[in-house]
Amino acid sequence: xxxxxxxxxxxxxxxxxxxxxxxxxxxxxxxxxxxxxxxxxxxxxxxxxxxxxxxxxxxxxxxxxxxxxxxxxxxxxxxxxxxxxxxxxxxxxxxxxxxxxxxxxxxxxxxxxxxxxxxxxxxxxxxxxxxxxxxxxxxxxxxxxxxxxxxxxxxxxxxxxxxxxxxxxxxxxxxxxxxxxxxxxxxxxxxxxxxxxxxxxxxxxxxxxxxxxxxxxxxxxxxxxxxxxxxxxxxxxxxxxxxxxxxxxxxxxxxxxxxxxxxxxxxxxxxxxxxxxxxxxxxxxxxxxxxxxxxxxxxxxxxxxxxxxxxxxxxxxxxxxxxxxxxxxxxxxxxxxxxxxxxxxxxxxxxxxxxxxxxxxxxxxxxxxxxxxxxxxxxxxxxxxxxxxxxxxxxxxxxxxxxxxxxxxxxxxxxxxxxxxxxxxxxxxxxxxxxxxxxxxxxxxxxxxxxxxxxxxxxxxxxxxxxxxxxxxxxxxxxxxxxxxxxxxxxxxxxxxxxxxxxxxxxxxxxxxxxxxxxxxxxxxxxxxxxxxxxxxxxxxxxxxxxxxxxxxxxxxxxxxxxxxxxxxxxxxxxx
Amino acid sequence: xxxxxxxxxxxxxxxxxxxxxxxxxxxxxxxxxxxxxxxxxxxxxxxxxxxxxxxxxxxxxxxxxxxxxxxxxxxxxxxxxxxxxxxxxxxxxxxxxxxxxxxxxxxxxxxxxxxxxxxxxxxxxxxxxxxxxxxxxxxxxxxxxxxxxxxxxxxxxxxxxxxxxxxxxxxxxxxxxxxxxxxxxxxxxxxxxxxxxxxxxxxxxxxxxxxxxxxxxxxxxxxxxxxxxxxxxxxxxxxxxxxxxxxxxxxxxxxxxxxxxxxxxxxxxxxxxxxxxxxxxxxxxxxxxxxxxxxxxxxxxxxxxxxxxxxxxxxxxxxxxxxxxxxxxxxxxxxxxxxxxxxxxxxxxxxxxxxxxxxxxxxxxxxxxxxxxxxxxxxxxxxxxxxxxxxxxxxxxxxxxxxxxxxxxx
Numbered sequence: 013x014x015x016x017x018x019x020x021x022x023x024x025x026x027x028x029x030x031x032x033x034x035x036x037x038x039x040x041x042x043x044x045x046x047x048x049x050x051x052x053x054x055x056x057x058x059x060x061x062x063x064x065x066x067x068x069x070x071x072x073x074x075x076x077x078x079x080x081x082x083x084x085x086x087x088x089x090x091x092x093x094x095x096x097x098x099x100x101x102x103x104x105x106x107x108x109x110x111x112x113x114x115x116x117x118x119x120x121x122x123x124x125x126x127x128x129x130x131x132x133x134x135x136x137x138x139x140x141x142x143x144x145x146x147x148x149x150x151x152x153x154x155x156x157x158x159x160x161x162x163x164x165x166x167x168x169x170x171x172x173x174x175x176x177x178x179x180x181x182x183x184x185x186x187x188x189x190x191x192x193x194x195x196x197x198x199x200x201x202x203x204x205x206x207x208x209x210x211x212x213x214x215x216x217x218x219x220x221x222x223x224x225x226x227x228x229x230x231x232x233x234x235x236x237x238x239x240x241x242x243x244x245x246x247x248x249x250x251x252x253x254x255x256x257x258x259x260x261x262x263x264x265x266x267x268x269x270x271x272x273x274x275x276x277x278x279x280x281x282x283x284x285x286x287x288x289x290x291x292x293x294x295x296x297x298x299x300x301x302x303x304x305x306x307x308x309x310x311x312x313x314x315x316x317x318x319x320x321x322x323x324x325x326x327x328x329x330x331x332x333x334x335x336x337x338x339x340x341x342x343x344x345x346x347x348x349x350x351x352x353x354x355x356x357x358x359x360x361x362x363x364x365x366x367x368x369x370x371x372x373x374x375x376x377x378x379x380x381x382x383x384x385x386x387x388x389x390x391x392x393x394x395x396x397x398x399x400x401x402x403x404x405x406x407x408x409x410x411x412x413x414x415x416x417x418x419x420x421x422x423x424x425x426x427x428x429x430x431x432x433x434x435x436x437x438x439x440x441x442x443x444x445x446x447x448x449x450x451x452x453x454x455x456x457x458x459x460x461x462x463x464x465x466x467x468x469x470x471x472x473x474x475x476x477x478x479x480x481x482x483x484x485x486x487x488x489x490x491x492x493x494x495x496x497x498x499x500x501x502x503x504x505x506x507x508x509x510x511x512x513x514x515x516x517x518x519x520x521x522x523x524x525x526x527x528x529x530x531x532x533x534x535x536x537x538x539x540x541x542x543x544x545x546x547x548x549x550x551x552x553x554x555x556x557x558x559x560x561x562x563x564x565x566x567x568x569x570x571x572x573x574x575x576x577x578x579x580x581x582x583x584x585x586x587x588x
Numbered sequence: 589x590x591x592x593x594x595x596x597x598x599x600x601x602x603x604x605x606x607x608x609x610x611x612x613x614x615x616x617x618x619x620x621x622x623x624x625x626x627x628x629x630x631x632x633x634x635x636x637x638x639x640x641x642x643x644x645x646x647x648x649x650x651x652x653x654x655x656x657x658x659x660x661x662x663x664x665x666x667x668x669x670x671x672x673x674x675x676x677x678x679x680x681x682x683x684x685x686x687x688x689x690x691x692x693x694x695x696x697x698x699x700x701x702x703x704x705x706x707x708x709x710x711x712x713x714x715x716x717x718x719x720x721x722x723x724x725x726x727x728x729x730x731x732x733x734x735x736x737x738x739x740x741x742x743x744x745x746x747x748x749x750x751x752x753x754x755x756x757x758x759x760x761x762x763x764x765x766x767x768x769x770x771x772x773x774x775x776x777x778x779x780x781x782x783x784x785x786x787x788x789x790x791x792x793x794x795x796x797x798x799x800x801x802x803x804x805x806x807x808x809x810x811x812x813x814x815x816x817x818x819x820x821x822x823x824x825x826x827x828x829x830x831x832x833x834x835x836x837x838x839x840x841x842x843x844x845x846x847x848x849x850x851x852x853x854x855x856x857x858x859x860x861x862x863x864x865x866x867x868x869x870x871x872x873x874x875x876x877x878x879x880x881x882x883x884x885x886x887x888x889x890x891x892x893x894x895x896x897x898x899x900x901x902x903x904x905x906x907x908x909x910x911x912x913x914x915x916x917x918x919x920x921x922x923x924x925x926x927x928x929x930x931x932x933x934x935x936x937x938x939x940x941x942x943x944x945x946x947x948x949x950x951x952x953x954x955x956x957x958x959x960x961x962x963x964x965x966x967x968x969x970x971x972x973x974x975x976x977x978x979x980x981x982x983x984x985x986x987x988x989x990x991x992x993x994x995x996x997x998x
Binding site: 028064067068069070071085088089092093095096097098099100101102103104105106107108112115116117119120121122124148161164165174 | 628631632634635636638639642643646647831832833835836837838839840841842843995996997998
């Protein structure tokens with residue numbers, strides 16, 4: 013049955029307001045049985061809308077949508093017999109146990125009697141949840157919830173399985189297990205649709221549909237998409253401490269359309285038919301080696317959108333006083349206990365001036381707890397933290413005055429204009445009068461916010477929101493900047509733009525600490541701390557972490573490979 | 589974009605009318621499905637009911653609504669709201685004290701209604717009356733004793749605070765009552781029979797003590813149950829929206845009626861529990877009589893609870909956050925119930941349009957039924973029409989809910 017067309021989407025358009033911008037704009041494709049079709053794209057691209065349309069949960073505005081031979085609206089009940097659907101957050105009842113959740117969905121889907129006993133046995137073994145059947149779903153880890161959600165969705169062997177962002181915030185090990193389970197399903201002829209904001213996941217799919225702003229950017233074999241930028245990707249190694257300036261210089265050249273930091277190296281993509289970059293062109297003082305690299309899906313995605321925007325940030329006025337030799341940020345044995353649960357267990361690190369330091373870990377590992385303690389939002393049960401030499405708990409206002417904080421999802425006031433937001437945050441940081449005016453003028457000029465000052469922050473496009481949030485965080489010219497998941501789920505273009513700003517701030521001596529569960533984001537960091545089950549299990553440069561797990565079987569480990577290997581080693585140590 | 593944002597957006601956007609209609613049944617009943625899933629509907633309803641019951645047991649918030657809220661509200665209504673006035677603070681001015689005035693004073697002070705202060709100059713109380721420190725002033729003029737001795741008409745001046753007309757007229761009536769009693773006693777003790785052409789002998793049925801609590805408690809129970817009923821269902825559906833579980837549920841073969849039954853049945857029992865607690869509390873703490881039968885109480889409660897629970901479900905078709913759902917449920921159940929049920933405000937003294945509106949307020953029929961069952965007994969001519977109207981209302985509201993629910997997100 014492999015290769016049969018399970019869903020046919022024809023010029024499908026969905027608008028949520030009659031004359032608003034379409035969430036999906038006249039897209040056409042088909043989904044075949046027996047394979048995983050990836051739907052990739054950043055947040056707001058229209059992935060969830062597409063899934064809900066296919067599940068018959070939304071009415072198409074225009075176009076035709078046939079799933080499993082049914083009209084998704086007129087035959088919705090019949091359709092619901094034929095499909096499995098796992099929404100974001102998995103759709104589990106958290107106050108029901110694993111078995112009660114399964115029983116509910118088995119009853120609803122008509123899996124009864126002997127078939128039920130067999131299915132439960134098979135699925136519990138498949139998901140490795142047999143030991144936890146009487147545990148409340150709310151008490152499962154992210155990875156286990158994800159597996160239970162999947163089990164509930166595939167109780168009645170569906171012809172089409174729709175998985176909406178199944179891997180968000182789940183640790184890399186569970187993510188790999190999920191992929192294994194899903195691939196096993198496709199062998200039985202099931203069609204699987206998997207949405208993701210992680211572009212690297214798209215490479216695992218047989219076919220991929222790339223969405224951006226509701227438009228279809230690409231459909232087909234992901235390898236073909238990466239292949240067409242074949243020999244245009246290069247890795248510049250040996251830049252060392254100079255690599256950020258090297259990247260900035262590279263991006264100033266017209267033939268280089270994309271560039272990112274990748275650990276100690278710089279990854280560059282050149283225009284079609286342009287020659288490979290040379291060390292001379294990059295005006296590199298050091299001896300750098302330039303070699304072709306294997307293209308990634310994200311390289312192709314950015315190239316398809318015409319490369320990354322090239323603007324540099326003039327933050328000269330924000331230059332920080334030269335290093336005084338002491339650490340910019342220090343965490344000393346930070347421990348946080350909630351009851352008998354230890355969310356953070358003796359976490360220590362020290363961040364040098366002008367460094368980007370990452371806290372990397374899956375959801376629930378303790379990185380947010382650590383981050384909150386570092387901002388002074390949470391008082392630790394043990395240990396202490398210093399910002400620019402000031403103890404966060406003994407001299408909290410002095411310490412907080414030296415850090416800028418950008419919250420996840422930008423805590424801006426959506427109903428206030430850009431100027432009013434800047435004005436408010438300036439006041440909140442204790443600036444007033446001429447000082448505040450100067451500070452606002454400085455960030456407005458640096459981030460090109462001038463034309464948007466009167467616009468409500470809530471209606472700004474994502475990229476501008478990000479700029480505004482960063483502007484607000486640095487109004488008081490802090491030597492230390494804390495960023496909480498600054499670019500997760502953000503499209504690669506906006507993400508590059510954002511890290512461009514961060515890079516120019518690093519150049520002027522600012523110290524940055526970020527939390528992230530995105531492996532890509534971790535590659536922008538000078539050093540990362542891997543946080544797992546409340547402990548910091550490794551602190552090093554991304555390159556060293558990768559090197560530490562290099563084996564003959566795995567000669568080129570990615571950061572994710574390193575993460576998984578280190579977690580597994582930690583688990584073995586704990587088991588021993 | 590996060591799940592929540594999308595949900596919120598779909599919430600706010602009015603859909604074209606064609607989308608709002610529920611699917612016609614024929615399009616849903618495809619032969620191939622009917623064959624493959626016999627008895628599925630019963631099984632699905634059972635599963636949904638079971639799920640809801642488990643959630644009620646595990647998540648204390650529903651139990652709090654059903655158990656704690658009625659106790660709290662009954663306590664407030666039962667002890668806090670009362671039309672009976674005791675301990676009215678009254679100043680008595682006796683310009684010329686003597687045994688006669690002392691006797692009158694004693695008869696005032698010996699009733700449970702007054703808390704009496706005495707002065708000899710009327711000016712002493714004027715400031716207190718202005719500042720509402722006392723509710724009224726009774727003035728016995730200097731010639732009180734002479735006049736009463738002569739058998740003349742005696743003027744007792746009563747000054748009350750008209751800013752609170754209710755209390756003012758009560759003070760007035762009670763002082764007059766006390767005055768009449770005193771006169772009668774005085775006549776009796778002096779051997780003179782007071783002559784009266786007609787004497788009325790009032791007898792009050794059902795609530796002989798005229799205790800307002802007896803009248804208020806059934807009303808509060810109706811109000812409480814309306815609030816609890818609509819709150820329970822509105823909250824549990826909104827919770828499914830907030831937690832994103834509804835999306836998974838909607839993608840299963842469960843249909844709208846199955847979903848609605850799954851919500852109504854468990855919460856109906858929770859509502860009955862709330863009712864049992866309220867009735868028990870009324871009988872044992874407030875000393876209410878229960879003159880009707882448990883059967884008629886159950887019948888009226890069932891009809892009323894179904895209206896309240898369906899109203900909650902109707903609210904949940906528009907309110908997708910628990911906060912909004914509870915706000916709407918409180919407004920929609922509490923305010924009409926308070927003003928238009930005859931619980932506190934007499935319906936017969938309302939202007940005609942408002943009286944007509946009160947006919948649409950379900951609590952009105954339940955208040956009447958409860959007052960009858962508690963105080964009078966099983967009176968079919970009152971109970972049967974009320975229960976029939978309530979049943980009709982529950983069918984109408986449930987049908988509206990069915991029409992407005994779609995197994996979709998937009």
